[in-house]
Amino acid sequence: MSPAAASTETPEARIDASGVRLDKALADAFPALSRARLQALLAEGAVRRDGVVVTDGSAKARPGLYAVTLPPVAPxxxxxxxxxxxxxxxxxxxxxxxxxxxxxxxxxxxxxxxxxxxxxxxxxxxxxxxxxxxxxxxxxxxxxxxxxxxxxxxxxxxxxxxxxxxxxxHDIERTYIALTRGAPSPATDRIQTRIGRSTGDRKKMAVLKAGGREAITDYVVQAAFGQPARVGGPPLAARVACTLHTGRTHQIRVHLSSRGAPILGDATYGSGSPSLPVRAAIAQAGLTRQALHAAVLGFVHPVTGESLRFETAPPADMLALEALLREL
CATH class of the missing domain: 3.30.2350.10 (Pseudouridine synthase)
Structure with a gap:
């Protein structure tokens, strides 16, 4: 038995009262656990009544034997x-x-x-x-x-x-390479917005009209791949260099998506589907993540004062995808 498995606990308590909110009844029955903690455990399916999982803390409690499975304590x-x-x-x-x-x-x-x-x-x-x-x-x-x-x-x-x-x-040089669906327009520009939590999905970031924090990204379309689907339309894909002037969560992913050119492979911000040839290239390259690489990092050494600059090529999955895109 692993240490993690050995440390799992499942305390039990009988609740006889009914008509009270379940999370409150559980908090009374398990005084060592806070109501907020119990609500999280309910959502995770870690609470059972007479062997049956219960998840709705706002529902009325029903009499029975309740068991709470507590995950191992993290180190x-x-x-x-x-x-x-x-x-x-x-x-x-x-x-x-x-x-x-x-x-x-x-x-x-x-x-x-x-x-x-x-x-x-x-x-x-x-x-x-x-x-x-x-x-x-x-x-x-x-x-x-x-x-x-x-x-x-x-x-x-x-x-x-x-x-x-x-x-x-923001006294740091940071440039990223992204492979995008279509291409942002114009070919060179600055995106300056405010970024904060999405009002529709708190797990995502979004460009906001008010609130959030200022976010600035300069970008350059370095190469375009594939003939546009319509005259005057965007290419099928592109290689885009993005220079950060701020460091907001998911900044480049959000900014490129806001320009209609989400990063290929981005399951969170890649709204819409790439063209069939691009999807085939992604599959052939074995790309299973957003095609984004932090290529350049430059700064002054905070102790020695030496100017340092580092640059690396994208890894194999992005290089393979770019090579396939160039053949479109």
């Missing part, structure tokens, strides 16, 4: 994992890596390990900066789990503070 701190890293630069204060797609920056619900933090803890040991907190030591910025490319992490507290200041003032 207080991430554990080191010997995960290979592509190191572009490293000194006593910081480390620059080329993050692969599929690796989350730090542990989070649904991604307890296998993250960059786990790899850095094994690689850097006790030298990793702790300013970022127990769950995110050394992390000063992040890439989405399925976005590949250049990232920097702090190994010392002074580097962490200095890098955080650079990112806060």
């Amino acid at each position: 207080a701190a991430p554990r080191p994992q010997a995960i290979p890293l592509t190191v572009l630069f490293e000194d006593a204060d910081l480390i620059v890596i080329d993050k692969p797609a599929g690796m989350a920056a730090h542990p989070a619900p649904g991604t307890p390990d296998g993250t960059l933090v786990n790899a850095l803890l094994a690689h850097c040991g006790a030298g990793l900066s702790g300013i970022g907190g127990v769950a995110r030591p050394g992390i000063v910025h992040r890439l989405d789990k399925d976005t590949s490319g250049v990232m920097v992490a702090a190994k010392s507290d002074r580097a962490h503070a200095g890098l955080s200041a650079l990112f806060s003032s």
Whole structure:
């Protein structure tokens, strides 16, 4: 039996009263669990009455024997994992890596390990900066789990503070390569909007008319692929270089989608379907994520004052897709 399985608990309590909201009745029956925690457990299907799952905390309680399955307690701190890293630069204060797609920056619900933090803890040991907190030591910025490319992490507290200041003032060179459905128009432009949580889906970000935070992206269409479906229409796909002047969550994905050119493979913001030839190219290339790569990261070393700039090519899935798109 694994440690995780061994630590799972299923406390039980009998509820005789009826007519009271279920979440309130459960909170009274299980005083060690908050009402909010019980509501989350209900939504996860972790509560049973007489062996049958119940999920609606707002429903009236019914008499019966209730059991609550509590998941294993997550470790207080991430554990080191010997995960290979592509190191572009490293000194006593910081480390620059080329993050692969599929690796989350730090542990989070649904991604307890296998993250960059786990790899850095094994690689850097006790030298990793702790300013970022127990769950995110050394992390000063992040890439989405399925976005590949250049990232920097702090190994010392002074580097962490200095890098955080650079990112806060946007004094960082950051250019991404995206493969898009169609192409944004005009071919070169600045997108300047406000980005915040979508009012229709709180799990997504969106361009907002009011609220949110300012978001600025410069883009250049570097190549267009495939003949337009109609005269004067957009190409079937494009390679777009995006330079960030702010660092909002999902900024490039949201901005390109707002221009009618969502990133290929983006299940969250890729509204609409690519043309049949582009879909075939995606399948043949084996792309299973958004075609977005953080290609360039440049900054002044916060401790030595040295100007540093790193550039990496997109990984194999994006290179294969681009090669296929060029044949359209």
